[in-house]
Amino acid sequence: MPETAPRCPDCAVTMEVMKLQTGGGYHVQFISDENEEGLLGKLGVNQRYDGQTYVCPECGLARIYADIDED
Numbered sequence: 001m002p003e004t005a006p007r008c009p010d011c012a013v014t015m016e017v018m019k020l021q022t023g024g025g026y027h028v029q030f031i032s033d034e035n036e037e038g039l040l041g042k043l044g045v046n047q048r049y050d051g052q053t054y055v056c057p058e059c060g061l062a063r064i065y066a067d068i069d070e071d
């Protein structure tokens, strides 16, 4: 996830943070093939990441970044 809001590659304006969720009100997640513990198949629970969505206010282009923890 970028430190500052990205710029639209077409309009060169700053993109705005927006929430992305389904019509049922569920927020969208990325599901990784990797297990949460880093051990494939141990618990059968895959790593999940929330998404951070940026939308261009000019043309509506959206970018979604997985909220990957890099510490």
Ligand SMILES: [Zn+2]
Pocket: 008, 009, 010, 011, 012, 056, 057, 058, 059, 060, 061
């Ligand atoms: Zn744009």
